[in-house]
Amino acid sequence: MTITQQNRYLDRPSPSSLADVINTILDKGLVIDIYIRVSLVGIELLTIDARIVIASVDTYLRFAEAVNRLDLTDTQTHGIPELVEGVTSSGAKGKTSGAIEGAKEKLGGIFGGDDDDSDKSSDDEGEDEGQSRKQPARRTRKSTSRQTKDKED
Amino acid sequence: MPVHIYGVTDTSVEIPEDRKGRSKRPLRHVDGGDLRVIVSDVEADSRVLRDDLLAHAHTLEAMAELGTVLPMQFGVEMPDDETVRLEVIESRGDEIRPLLERFRGLIQLTVSVDLNEQEALKETLRRDPDLVALRDHAQRAAPQDRHPAEVRLGEAIAASLERMRAEIGDGVADRIAPTARAVSFGEVRGALQAAEVFLLVERDRQSELDAEVTTLREDLAPLASVRYVGPQPPYAFLDAASSEELAWA
Structure with a gap:
């Protein structure tokens, strides 16, 4: 315990990624209605799309395929060979990132075509967004059936 | 040129010098009494890119680091500074001041x-x-x-x-x-x-x-x-x- 604490660094919050802004600046904040000048139609479509996807046959099949790739011994006993683990997870990872790319393009399309330019210019800023950049696409691809849970509680 | 509105704070909070607004345009403020509205110029009918969303969010986050700021929802644009003064500070000032007070230190x-x-x-x-x-x-x-x-x-x-x-x-x-x-x-x-x-x-x-x-x-x-x-x-x-x-x- 003492050793862990010596090596521990403290988490610090980071700036918003694109995923975060969908729940904040697009959804919340002061509004003066008659001066809303930006059409957010594209963003609404994106949210609706995300909600439909999860309860779909496609999603079920994707999960089914993903668990088919998991090695049974891996799930039943914990002493699995390192090699098997590596093979199964890298295979599935390849598939996942393909889907992420697809969703990313879609998001780009909604916010205008010159995505490459906008990506480049944000790289110039060079802040701590590198790791979070992929997340919005992932979020938009999936959706939720538990979305109102917290509100209902 | 129209202005994009980021949020409202009070005149004690300065815009960080290294911060840029949408399309890398300089951030400015429109003051009235004790209130300060953070704005930047924006092309009329410009398309929204990812960087525009992030510029809005990151500007507000940088300001929140320095003091209490009330965020505008993304997409509020006014024709000029005078409209900002009129519509935000004069018309809404009485709603905004108590809110700023409520969130002070938070x-x-x-x-x-x-x-x-x-x-x-x-x-x-x-x-x-x-x-x-x-x-x-x-x-x-x-x-x-x-x-x-x-x-x-x-x-x-x-x-x-x-x-x-x-x-x-x-x-x-x-x-x-x-x-x-x-x-x-x-x-x-x-x-x-x-x-x-x-x-x-x-x-x-x-x-x-x-x-x-x-x-x-x-x-x-x-x-x-x-x-x-x-x-x-x-x-x-x-x-x-x-x-x-x-x-x-």
Whole structure:
């Protein structure tokens, strides 16, 4: 315990990624209605799309395929060979990132075509967004059936 | 030229010099009395790019670091500075001042937890032998029966993930809520997000939440990962504060 604490660094919050802004600046904040000048139609479509996807046959099949790739011994006993683990997870990872790319393009399309330019210019800023950049696409691809849970509680 | 409006603060809060607004245009402020509106010029009818959204969010976050700021929802544009003075400061000043006062010394921090798909799927099989049986059944099914069997398996997996993320989400909320003055929950997105918790925290107690998030991250790994965002202006608490629903000391 003492050793862990010596090596521990403290988490610090980071700036918003694109995923975060969908729940904040697009959804919340002061509004003066008659001066809303930006059409957010594209963003609404994106949210609706995300909600439909999860309860779909496609999603079920994707999960089914993903668990088919998991090695049974891996799930039943914990002493699995390192090699098997590596093979199964890298295979599935390849598939996942393909889907992420697809969703990313879609998001780009909604916010205008010159995505490459906008990506480049944000790289110039060079802040701590590198790791979070992929997340919005992932979020938009999936959706939720538990979305109102917290509100209902 | 029209102006994009970021948010409202008071005249004691300066715009950080290295910050740029939408399309890398300089940030400016329009002052009236004790209120300060943060704006930048924007082309009329310009398209919204990712960087525009991030410029808006990051400007507000940089300001929140320095003082109390009320965020404008993205997309509010006015024809000129005079309209800003009139419509924001003069017409809305009486609503804005008490809100700024309510949020003084408070910042929003956001903790978001996502299941890691591979680990979460393994965990569903570890927890539920029926799923393993369903999977074996699907794998052995004759070609014509395979599709329905896989749909059934996938549906069962989805339900199991659902329970898992609800369970993790509730646990997360219980652990981090005590550090906050108020808590609000975001709409969970996707099949794997377990929680999005907005916390209204006293500025000088942020380190307590930092510490809580640190142990949370360690405890949830490798099953789920934690994103920790802020400091932000109090997006998630504006409505409640305006309508006096937000009860805090």
